[in-house]
Amino acid sequence: MRHLRSICCMLTCTMLLVLGACSSFAPANEAARETASSARAATTVGIQPSAPAMQAICLLVPTIGINAVIEEVGPLANGDMATPTQRPWEDVGWYSQGPRPGARGSAVIDGHLDRPGGYPAVFWRLRDLHAGDPVVVLESDGKQLRLHVTHIALYPAQEAPLQDIFGNRSGIYLNLITCAGDWIPSEHQTTLRLVVYTTLG
Numbered sequence: 001m002r003h004l005r006s007i008c009c010m011l012t013c014t015m016l017l018v019l020g021a022c023s024s025f026a027p028a029n030e031a032a033r034e035t036a037s038s039a040r041a042a043t044t045v046g047i048q049p050s051a052p053a054m055q056a057i058c059l060l061v062p063t064i065g066i067n068a069v070i071e072e073v074g075p076l077a078n079g080d081m082a083t084p085t086q087r088p089w090e091d092v093g094w095y096s097q098g099p100r101p102g103a104r105g106s107a108v109i110d111g112h113l114d115r116p117g118g119y120p121a122v123f124w125r126l127r128d129l130h131a132g133d134p135v136v137v138l139e140s141d142g143k144q145l146r147l148h149v150t151h152i153a154l155y156p157a158q159e160a161p162l163q164d165i166f167g168n169r170s171g172i173y174l175n176l177i178t179c180a181g182d183w184i185p186s187e188h189q190t191t192l193r194l195v196v197y198t199t200l201g
């Protein structure tokens with residue numbers, strides 16, 4: 001993991017020379033089940049699976065100084081999307097039961113807004129992004145997936161449009177999510193969710 005973080009830092013420096021959550025989302029598992037079902041069907045009829053896709057290893061958002069290692073996360077027992085565990089305040093989590101970044105559909109990456117004591121975590125400045133700001137995903141083969149912000153939205157915790165966030169398959173999207181609003185001690189969560197929608201190009 002230390003080697004991976006070094007790669008992220010080195011690739012960030014190279015790119016800049018050339019060139020800027022909460023676990024309370026219940027992902028659209030239907031889309032994930034459809035993907036898994038298709039894969040099983042292909043195996044059953046003897047179709048050879050394609051070569052493994054390159055792994056997304058680092059998220060860069062130059063406008064707000066994000067350079068974060070991407071961990072794979074899945075659903076929690078209650079169906080909510082998990083958050084990173086290796087370095088929970090510095091890393092981000094890609095929902096591995098949905099599309100990978102760069103594949104058709106809505107890839108989703110989450111990250112914490114703050115850490116205990118209210119100190120900033122990886123997505124502290126996510127709210128400062130604007131339409132048109134660049135977002136870059138570095139892959140394990142050194143390639144860069146370049147996206148841009150299309151819009152930003154705030155939703156009440158229980159009213160986030162899961163289909164838009166997890167299930168939109170009309171193009172290639174990457175959605176970044178984190179907490180927002182006031183902390184509710186009795187529920188161990190905040191009142192709002194912040195979603196940054198990005199698309200390829």
